[in-house]
Amino acid sequence: MAISFKYWDDCIDPKDMEAMWMDPDVSTEWINAGETRGQKVHLSRDPDGQPFLTQTEMKAVTGIIVHRHFLSQIDPDMICAIAELESDRQPLEKRYNRKTKETTMGVVQLVPKTAEWLFSEMGYRTYEIEGDPTLLYRPFINVYFGAAYLKWLSSYDQKERNEEFVVRAYKGGIKKATHKSTLDYWRRYLSVKQSLPYRRHSYVGHSSRTNASAPAAPVSVKTGDAWAYWDTRASPEDMEELWKHPDVLKEWAKSRERKGQVRFSHDAEKRPYLSRIEVMTILSALADISSMRFVNGVGSCTGIMGIDFRRATWLYKDLGYKAYKVHSVEDLSNPFASMYFGAAYLSWLSEYEGRKRSPQFIVQAFLRGPENINLQETGTLWVKFEEVLSYYEHTKKEHGNCSIL
Structure with a gap:
């Protein structure tokens, strides 16, 4: 039986529908088109009767998925x-490639086996x-897996790739x-x-922060946002340990945090990050370089330490962490x-291939992968690490030599 969507409600769940209505540009567009909140919302149709997303709707779907994940x-x-080029934003678009013998589907034309690989x-x-x-x-599912593939x-191959490489490889x-x-x-x-x-109501911006000692000032975050609070990310036991730490307690008391609702710091673009007091260890310098201490990570970096899922799974299953x-x-x-x-990965790198390794090797292998290390060519990473580490050494002198891990 052929798939057919007449309404937005046919292809997204109620939570996603509510998120679409919450977007000011989408709600304005829908209301102007005669749609009513609480009733089914029609998908736009092209002259051939095929459903498509307007550019406003496409931006909203993409913004919501990126903001969440x-x-x-x-x-x-x-x-x-990519959605413009691949499908003209048509969710039911399907194409068969005779050369690759693969079928691509949806607004960003993803191969099903690629989505299944990303999942499994x-x-x-x-x-x-x-x-x-x-x-x-x-659309939400298609964009989610498309974004994961782009990431x-x-x-x-453990190398930072530029936008041109990513886009051309996607094609x-x-x-x-x-x-x-x-x-x-x-x-x-x-x-x-x-x-x-122009995206008037942006879910996430893009900027670089070169001064590692001066993160952007925190901003207020809507209550209920899953990324607003430490307590939504950490276990009760870990939160209790943080509350016992004198410097963390002092910092949280100063910002009037209370148990059960400890807010993350957020930069001007509402990206959650950890303060240096919250992560005061040698690992913190690596977190600064890898992710600038943003909870989600930055760019291809996953999480605050940049440890991707496959590596974490390997450490968990094969090495017993x-x-x-x-x-x-x-x-x-x-x-x-x-x-x-x-920390587990650093421990493994310290004796990579059965040899005791130098701090320079360990740090650079953590950031670039042990198979990609040439100490002469990648020495700038060690210099950067020492520079960032000096900020933490200075902080330790001010607050006492301590670790929260």
């Missing part, structure tokens, strides 16, 4: 531009996708990322991205879990 890691406009092996388990590829016709491409595969066959796609992508409507469970990539948004697996 890829904060600071994926540019929402990248996904919107890479830990992206917010949406149950195995066994029912037709779920990729649903994976951005650190392919033609890894082997065609630098081939002339994907160059025209990249040029059209840039043109489409530049012409996208089981103090924290890791069933999905979401588990690594818990700062305690991310730091725990970060």
Whole structure:
């Protein structure tokens, strides 16, 4: 039986529908089109009768998914531009590639087996996708797995990849990322991205912070936001340990926190991060370099320590580090879990290939992977680490030599 969507309500759940109505641009567009809150909302149709998302709706879907799952890691406009090129924002678009013998589906034209791989092996388990590829016709699910794939491409082979590589690899595969066959796609992508409507109500911005000793000032966050509170990320036992720490207690008392509702600090773009007092260890310097202490991570970095799901799973299953469970990539948004697996990985690196390793090797292997280390070529990472570590050494002198881990 062919899949058919007449209403938005046919392809998203009530929670996502509410999130769409909460977007000011979407609610304005829907009300102007005669839609009413509490009743089914019609999908737009092209002259051939095919449903499509308006650019306002596409931006909202992308913004919601990125805000929930890829904060600071994926540019929402990248996904919107790809949706324009791949499907004209048509959720029921389906194409068969005779060369690859693969079928792509949905607004960002994802291959079902790629989505299933991301679910089963890479830990992206917010949406149950195995066994029912037709779920990729649903915009939220399609964009979620598309964003996960873009994130994976951005650190392919443990190397930070630029936007051009990611976009061209998305179109033609890894082997065609630098081939002339994907160059025209990249040029059209840039043109489409530049012409996208201005995002007045942005879910997440993009900026860089070069002064590691001066994070952006915290801002207020709506009550109930899952990313607003420490207590939603850490276990009661871990929270109790934090409350016992004198410097943390002093900092939290100063900001008038109370048990059960301890707020994360947030930067001007509402990205949650940990203060230096909250993470005062050598691991903290690595967290600064990897993720700038943002809870979700930054770019291809997963979590505050940048330990990805596969590595954490390996440490958990094969090496026996089981103090924290890791069933999905979401588990690594818990700062305690991310730091725990970060420390476990450092321990393993310290005796990589059965040899006692130098601090320079360990730090650079943590950041780039042990197989990619050339101490002469990557020495700048060690210099950066020492620079960032000096901030923490200074803080230790002011607050006393201590660790919260």
